[in-house]
Amino acid sequence: MHLLKDLVNFLADPRIYFVLAVGMLGVLVWQRNRLASGRVGYGLMAFLTVFFLFGSFDRNFRLIVTKPDNVPIVGLIFVLLFFTWYAMAEAVKNDQRLEVGKPPIEKEEENRVWVWPDLVYTELIALVLCSVILIVWSIFLKAPLEQPANRAATPNPSKAPWYFLGLQEMLVYFDPWLAGVVLPGLIIVGLMAIPYIDMNPKGNGYYTFKERKAEITIFLFGFAVLWVSLIVLGTFLRGPNWNFFGPFEYWDIHKLLPLTNVNLSEYFWVRMLGRGLPTNWAVREFPGILVMIVYLGVLPAVLARGWFKAYYEKMGAARYHVGVFLFLMMMLLPVKMLTRWLFNLKYIVAIHEYFFNI
Amino acid sequence: MATEVKTIEPKEPALTRAWNWLTDTQIWKSIFRHGAPVTDRNRVLVMLSNVFLHLHPIRIRKSGVKLRYTWCMGGLSFFLFLVLTFTGLLLMFYYRPTLEYAYSDIVGLREHVPLGIMREMHRWGAHAMVITVWLHMFRVFMTGSYKPPREFNWNVGVIMLVLTLLLSFTGYLLPWDQLAIWAITVGSNMARATPFLGHEGPGAALLAFGDVKLIHAGDDARFALLGGTFVGEGALLRFYVLHCVGLPLAIAVLMAVHFWRVRKDGGISGPL
Numbered sequence: 158m159h160l161l162k163d164l165v166n167f168l169a170d171p172r173i174y175f176v177l178a179v180g181m182l183g184v185l186v187w188q189r190n191r192l193a194s195g196r197v198g199y200g201l202m203a204f205l206t207v208f209f210l211f212g213s214f215d216r217n218f219r220l221i222v223t224k225p226d227n228v229p230i231v232g233l234i235f236v237l238l239f240f241t242w243y244a245m246a247e248a249v250k251n252d253q254r255l256e257v258g259k260p261p262i263e264k265e266e267e268n269r270v271w272v273w274p275d276l277v278y279t280e281l282i283a284l285v286l287c288s289v290i291l292i293v294w295s296i297f298l299k300a301p302l303e304q305p306a307n308r309a310a311t312p313n314p315s316k317a318p319w320y321f322l323g324l325q326e327m328l329v330y331f332d333p334w335l336a337g338v339v340l341p342g343l344i345i346v347g348l349m350a351i352p353y354i355d356m357n358p359k360g361n362g363y364y365t366f367k368e369r370k371a372e373i374t375i376f377l378f379g380f381a382v383l384w385v386s387l388i389v390l391g392t393f394l395r396g397p398n399w400n401f402f403g404p405f406e407y408w409d410i411h412k413l414l415p416l417t418n419v420n421l422s423e424y425f426w427v428r429m430l431g432r433g434l435p436t437n438w439a440v441r442e443f444p445g446i447l448v449m450i451v452y453l454g455v456l457p458a459v460l461a462r463g464w465f466k467a468y469y470e471k472m473g474a475a476r477y478h479v480g481v482f483l484f485l486m487m488m489l490l491p492v493k494m495l496t497r498w499l500f501n502l503k504y505i506v507a508i509h510e511y512f513f514n515i
Numbered sequence: 516m517a518t519e520v521k522t523i524e525p526k527e528p529a530l531t532r533a534w535n536w537l538t539d540t541q542i543w544k545s546i547f548r549h550g551a552p553v554t555d556r557n558r559v560l561v562m563l564s565n566v567f568l569h570l571h572p573i574r575i576r577k578s579g580v581k582l583r584y585t586w587c588m589g590g591l592s593f594f595l596f597l598v599l600t601f602t603g604l605l606l607m608f609y610y611r612p613t614l615e616y617a618y619s620d621i622v623g624l625r626e627h628v629p630l631g632i633m634r635e636m637h638r639w640g641a642h643a644m645v646i647t648v649w650l651h652m653f654r655v656f657m658t659g660s661y662k663p664p665r666e667f668n669w670n671v672g673v674i675m676l677v678l679t680l681l682l683s684f685t686g687y688l689l690p691w692d693q694l695a696i697w698a699i700t701v702g703s704n705m706a707r708a709t710p711f712l713g714h715e716g717p718g719a720a721l722l723a724f725g726d727v728k729l730i731h732a733g734d735d736a737r738f739a740l741l742g743g744t745f746v747g748e749g750a751l752l753r754f755y756v757l758h759c760v761g762l763p764l765a766i767a768v769l770m771a772v773h774f775w776r777v778r779k780d781g782g783i784s785g786p787l
């Protein structure tokens with residue numbers, strides 16, 4: 158038992174957790190034909206159920222999972238995994254039909270049916286079921302109410318509402334101006350830009366993976382891994398001082414983690430060149446600024462000639478550059494995570510003088 | 516309901532007679548303009564003559580009515596929105612958005628109102644709606660339904676997604692307990708760091724006339740959000756008004772646009 162719990166605690170470490178999440182997405186994409194069977198999907202749900210049941214015998218686990226506002230996130234874990242698997246399974250079904258020259262299932266169901274009764278009754282049933290679930294849920298789980306608001310007593314941890322915890326998790330890697338303002342803004346812009354950037358005419362109105370490999374993989378990475386999995390991480394695995402705590406670990410306020418993060422400027426001037434940091438910020442941050450210029454300015458142009466040549470030609474310059482910029486901004490998060498974990502890198506650019514840290 | 520006609524067997528003449536009498540009264544006929552939708556003609560009429568049903572088309576792709584295709588997530592988001600509007604309205608009877616009363620009104624709701632699960636339904640419904648809206652977006656993406664001609668409707672959706680989160684965020688403050696003010700404090704502190712417009716954001720220092728700063732704690736983006744420099748009375752009122760009036764109105768209008776566009780773009784998507 159203890160061994161198992163320790164193992165789960167170990168696997169839940171943000172670094173391993175994130176790599177596992179990416180790995181799961183990779184396996185889903187790579188082995189999709191095998192994973193498409195019902196046995197896998199329902200097996201996964203059964204496994205999760207057993208895990209939560211087993212976990213709830215542990216005091217620390219129970220404490221964090223049954224916190225009223227956390228209950229929906231337990232549900233979110235289930236529905237997200239289920240629907241990710243389900244969408245993929247339906248896509249595989251259609252892909253296999255397309256391979257042997259048959260049209261997708263949706264094409265065969267193209268004929269029209271009467272809205273009354275076919276749709277109206279479905280809606281009625283959905284409405285009744287949804288009401289029942291909501292009412293039962295409301296009877297058995299009280300809405301939380303803590304002590305009256307008190308500006309003098311800051312709780313530890315102070316968490317944003319759960320749907321913003323992915324953003325709060327980003328604060329580990331970025332300053333608020335990026336994690337709280339610019340990146341969320343770009344998420345909205347990026348979502349809105351999707352239909353105008355994606356030029357692939359295929360896969361419109363039916364499930365498919367084969368015809369939209371890149372689009373779906375990127376979207377799943379952004380939605381399932383970066384957005385939802387970080388919310389789950391922020392909700393269940395972040396405790397006092399935003400330190401990491403395994404699901405079976407006691408939230409110890411005094412847990413201390415050594416923080417020895419180093420800026421790129423220090424790596425460059427002090428460790429590589431063996432001299433002091435220049436006093437002028439422009440000189441000091443020159444290497445970091447250069448890195449960012451290369452990443453956001455030069456890299457897209459280079460890729461347009463190399464790997465992404467086909468995309469560049471298909472999409473045209475404007476779509477390509479907007480799309481790649483948004484993609485690179487999204488990838489800034491995993492890049493920053495990796496450099497943090499591997500090199501303890503704090504900031505790539507650190508102009509504290511102007512609150513401009515990347 | 517007009518559908519009950521199905522359950523009437525010809526063997527029960529008394530009931531049939533009663534039914535026939537009922538559907539022949541002036542009152543009934545003033546409400547329902549046509550017979551039960553068991554014939555094709557009446558199935559058309561029911562959709563055309565009922566304001567709620569006329570959101571729907573008359574006939575729809577077979578794939579479009581299947582759970583497999585839509586997961587019913589758009590519909591559930593809308594249903595939850597209606598539940599939230601209704602329960603929210605009831606909560607407004609009991610709740611006053613002032614520092615003096617906010618918390619104690621919530622305590623009162625939980626202790627003195629019989630059968631009080633309205634607060635629960637409102638809170639869990641709100642959490643659920645956030646999740647169903649995400650899953651709806653996920654489904655729309657996976658079926659490629661944002662592709663032409665539905666680009667614009669996807670955009671309407673993204674804005675509604677943001678509004679849903681804002682509705683949830685503004686509502687989170689209203690109980691005025693520790694959970695509420697600190698979650699909103701953490702969230703709204705981000706606005707301090709808005710580039711140029713937050714007093715701790717990059718570039719804000721550049722907006723100054725000599726020594727006079729244009730952007731400071733008393734006029735930056737966070738101040739506009741909270742109506743003060745911290746989460747206090749101003750913030751409570753602002754969030755209340757946005758939560759109960761501003762944002763619901765905005766999202767309701769967008770929902771009308773959204774449903775209209777689903778119809779105008781050719782109904783639920785399907786292979787071309």
Ligand code: HEM
Pocket residue numbers: 585587588589590592593596648651652655658660661665668669670671672673675676679770773777782783784785
């Ligand atoms: C406030 C939340 C929302 C409500 C109440 C809502 C409601 C609906 C409903 C009832 C449908 C009909 C088909 C279905 O149920 O799937 C629909 C379709 C659609 N929704 Fe939403 N929606 C919401 C948010 C969104 C979001 C966040 C997006 C995308 C980012 C979106 C994009 C679309 C698109 C493109 C369609 C057409 C799909 C098709 O034809 O297959 N909606 N919406």
